[in-house]
Every structure is written in C-alpha cells, then in structure tokens.
Amino acid sequence: MAIQHHKRLSMDLLLPTGFGLERLKSDRNARSSVETELEPFAQPRSQPRPRKGAASPDLLDAAEQQRQVLQGLRIDGQSVRLTLTATGLEWARAASSAAAAVEAVPFSEMLSAECCDEPPGLLTCLRARTHQLQVLTFRRAAGRPCEWFPRKLLIEAVDEETVQDLCAAISRGIEGASAGRPRSLLVLLNPNSGHRQGRCVWCRLAAPVFAAAGIKARVWETRRPGHACELVAGLTAQQLQGVDGIVCVGGDGVFHEALNGLMAARGAAAAAGDAELAALLGALRLAHIPAGSTDAVACTLHGTRRAFTAALHVALGDSTPLDVLRVDTPQGAKFASCIAAYGFLADVTSEAEQWRWMGPMRYDIVGAAKLAVSRAYPARIRYLEGEVARTLSKHSHTVCTSDCRIQGEFCSIMLIVMPCRSDKTRSGMARFGHLADGRLKLVLVRKCSPLQYLRFLHGMSRRGCSPGQLPYVTVLDAVAVEVTPLGSSSSGGDGGGGSTGRPVSCWNLDGELVAGPGIQAEVHPGLVRVFSRGVEQA
Numbered sequence: 001m002a003i004q005h006h007k008r009l010s011m012d013l014l015l016p017t018g019f020g021l022e023r024l025k026s027d028r029n030a031r032s033s034v035e036t037e038l039e040p041f042a043q044p045r046s047q048p049r050p051r052k053g054a055a056s057p058d059l060l061d062a063a064e065q066q067r068q069v070l071q072g073l074r075i076d077g078q079s080v081r082l083t084l085t086a087t088g089l090e091w092a093r094a095a096s097s098a099a100a101a102v103e104a105v106p107f108s109e110m111l112s113a114e115c116c117d118e119p120p121g122l123l124t125c126l127r128a129r130t131h132q133l134q135v136l137t138f139r140r141a142a143g144r145p146c147e148w149f150p151r152k153l154l155i156e157a158v159d160e161e162t163v164q165d166l167c168a169a170i171s172r173g174i175e176g177a178s179a180g181r182p183r184s185l186l187v188l189l190n191p192n193s194g195h196r197q198g199r200c201v202w203c204r205l206a207a208p209v210f211a212a213a214g215i216k217a218r219v220w221e222t223r224r225p226g227h228a229c230e231l232v233a234g235l236t237a238q239q240l241q242g243v244d245g246i247v248c249v250g251g252d253g254v255f256h257e258a259l260n261g262l263m264a265a266r267g268a269a270a271a272a273g274d275a276e277l278a279a280l281l282g283a284l285r286l287a288h289i290p291a292g293s294t295d296a297v298a299c300t301l302h303g304t305r306r307a308f309t310a311a312l313h314v315a316l317g318d319s320t321p322l323d324v325l326r327v328d329t330p331q332g333a334k335f336a337s338c339i340a341a342y343g344f345l346a347d348v349t350s351e352a353e354q355w356r357w358m359g360p361m362r363y364d365i366v367g368a369a370k371l372a373v374s375r376a377y378p379a380r381i382r383y384l385e386g387e388v389a390r391t392l393s394k395h396s397h398t399v400c401t402s403d404c405r406i407q408g409e410f411c412s413i414m415l416i417v418m419p420c421r422s423d424k425t426r427s428g429m430a431r432f433g434h435l436a437d438g439r440l441k442l443v444l445v446r447k448c449s450p451l452q453y454l455r456f457l458h459g460m461s462r463r464g465c466s467p468g469q470l471p472y473v474t475v476l477d478a479v480a481v482e483v484t485p486l487g488s489s490s491s492g493g494d495g496g497g498g499s500t501g502r503p504v505s506c507w508n509l510d511g512e513l514v515a516g517p518g519i520q521a522e523v524h525p526g527l528v529r530v531f532s533r534g535v536e537q538a
C-alpha cells in the first residue's frame, strides 16, 4: 500500500467516507429537540446603551485626534488623571507623578462600557453623589499572563455629562477595535464531559462573557456519543446565516466531533456543488471552552484551562489557522487536530472508557496498570518528510523530499499535530510543535521496559518530546505517515491479537477510539480556523 500523498488540497478531497452523511441529513429534524435558546445572554451588540444625553462631539473627536486628559475622575475609588487616547484609556493616580503608576487598557481588550446608577447607601448620603460608568475588561494573573480574570473598571465623576460622553467615546472605541469579534455563535455543550461540569462552566463562566460582549449564542446540548458530529454535519445554509463560529463546551472529544462534523459538511457541500453552504461552512471558526478531563485543545490554543480565558479569547475574536490530520482508516476518513496514537495511549483510553465515572483520575489509574504490562506492537512505518509551500493560488501543496521506512516493535506510535498542552504536559507533548506549520511530530517509542517507558513519560511531561532525548525514542518531522501493524489480519485489527497471534492495538484519534489497525495519515495545513489569541509569554 503506497502512501497517496495529495499534491494539491481541494474540497473534494475532504469528502469523508463512512460518516453516514445520508443518515445524518435525515436526522436533521431531530436537532430541534435538543435546541436550547439562551436568549437572556443574547443581547446584540448594537443594542442601544442606556444614555441620557448626547455625546459631546468635541470629546469624541479630540480623543481620536489626540490625547484628551480628563481631570476630577475616580477609578475604583481613587482620584485619577485619565487620558482618553485613540487606542484606549490611560490613567495615573492624581497624587502620583511616577511613570510606573500609569495604567492602560486598550479598547481591543474591553468588552463593553455602560453608564450605571450608583446604588443608594450610607456612603451616598455622606458624600456628594457621583455618576458612574462601568467598563468590562480583564486582567492577567501576576507571573501567569495566560490566565485572565474579569475586571470591572468603575469610573466615577460628579458631572453626569462627562460620564455620558466618556461612555459614548469608549463604546465607539470598542466598536472600532472589534472588527474580528463574533456576533453570533453556535454552542455545542456536552453535559457529560469531565466531572459533568459542562453546563456549570457554560452558565457561570462563558455565557456571561458572551452576554457582556453582545454575542448571540444558540446552545445545543449533546445527547450521546457522535451527536455533536451529527449536529454540525447536518447544518443548513439557513441555520448558518450570520453565524461566526461553533463553540464546543466540553472536552477534546466534543471538539473532535465538531471538527469531523464540519469536515463532513464541507465535503458534502462541495460534492453537491452548494457554493453558498460551502462558503458559510468555510467561514466558520471553531472554539473550545474547556470543561472536560484533558482539554488539550483549549490548553494549546489559550495556554490555560481556564474557561473564562477561553471564552474571552472567543469574544475578542482573535483567530488562527489550525492544521488538521486526515486519517484514512478501513472504516473511512477521520480528522484529528491533536494526536493519532497507537499502542500505549490507545490502550489506556480504551480501558479508561469503562471507568468514566471516576472522572479524569481514570487515566492515571489505568495508565499505571498498562505501564506495568508495557506491551510492544510490531509495525511497519512509512513517512514522508516534506516542505510545505503555498502557491499563488493559495492552494497548499506538499513537496515530498524523502520517503522513509522503519520497522520494529513499538510501545507507542504517536502522530502529534498540535503541541498538545495539558495539565500532564504543561509545555506540550510536542513542545516545538506548531498550530499551523503543516507538519506533525512522529514519535516512536521502541520496545522498552516499564521503567524506561516511565522515564519517557516523565520526560514528556516535563519537556515534551524532542529528538535525541532517549535512545529508544525517535522523534521525526513528517507530513504524511502510513502505519501497518504487523500483527494484524488483513481485514483490520481485533484489539487483542491478529491472525498472526502477535498483539494488535487500536488507534486513539483525539481521544476517540478507531479500530484500524492500519492507517494512512496526512497533515492538511491550516484547514480550519480556530478562535485563539495564542500563548502569552511572561
């Protein structure tokens, strides 16, 4: 079996087989039964802000042209000199002259600005009544810039007109800085992921952020395995009008299903020649708000597992292309964004599924048990190293430079597409991997003792996989890989032992188990766009 490496990527290549598209189409009506509209959160951004007077054109224009200094204001209870610039707000304590005391928040990091009434209370009676403006933004944790926390700036002035004008100027600044921000999103929520905290994460952490940013969110809860894939694969042009993206609230499994549904839908639209649907699907951005057991996608895209940060990245609208691995199995094509793993990781996932009630801890317990056995699987591997280039017509293509082969017994074969950060590997399984470089890291762990495998796992959790770390581990860059397990029967793996009696494992694609056993996989550079601001360094 030769590797069929595509020279040119076109939509018809994305048409996956084995997704049962016809069945999915006929199931579209079933969607309405799980649709939950969260209209209380769905305030359109264009909704008029509560204002009493008109903004002074002087203040708005002056801020756009130059720096407008405002005196006599208080922020979070402290008197400040506030400067309204063309890009945001800057202020310093009125009493302080030190440059270090200057704080700044750009419009691009603000969600909304609203005039609000001062609640009546003892303090109001004791001092002069002030007029207030509330700006919703965020702050970064000290020493951990990837972790964002909500922040409300309370700006007070004795003069109502100043507050009204400032509110209008800030709102206009936010509007001007929000070109890529989504206005309407579909939310796929898995109530069963992780510790079954999907609904709680959505309602308490993500929905309020979307509401503050004026994003309309339509929530669909998944009912069973495969449901998210069906929902996305069955989307119609009518449902997608005005929708900017699909947000997955749950673990990596839900994101994986949404990705596969999207690829199925894009393939079907291309095959049917439905240009409108294809364009709408092509413009969709995917997002992952972590509520699962591992959340490698969210950790990699946002640098943290904090759902609030992920929701804020989505609301701020930053996006990036993401490489997708197309895996051709005997059952049809599947797509993965994180990893395709054969051997140890697949065995752990397969066994851990029975212990789902334990939550994320199941992976540690089953992992320890599998480590003690340390099984090796014979396999033949062919891979293509390559250069990925972009032609003028913007179709990506791969120039193959070499076709290499390796044969042996492997405890683990991993095709790592994105860095795959998680709580277990903070810097990522493939530390030097990339979101969209068109390559994967092929990691081969040859037959070794349990202690050696433990050493490999320990090294991976601390430093990720990189070449030359351990003599029994090979790390390679590749664009396409073919794995043929040598213990398998010709019709596919049986999960325990093939016709030769030698052990056969299964495949783990982003946590989903695929029987395989032989696969061909190829990286498609930047095939989807995802909401991500990237990992912020300290």
Ligand SMILES: Nc1ncnc2c1ncn2[C@@H]1O[C@H](COP(=O)(O)OP(=O)(O)OP(=O)(O)O)[C@@H](O)[C@H]1O
Pocket (backbone or CB within 6 Å): 190, 191, 192, 193, 194, 195, 222, 223, 224, 225, 226, 227, 249, 250, 251, 252, 253, 254, 257, 291, 292, 293, 294, 295, 296, 511, 512
């Ligand atoms: N309502 C549901 N009931 C049962 N299973 C579901 C439901 N909705 C989705 N699923 C399945 O649950 C699987 C696992 O979900 P998910 O990935 O969200 O959580 P997780 O496994 O705890 O997290 P991670 O994948 O990050 O380890 C999904 O692949 C999906 O097939």
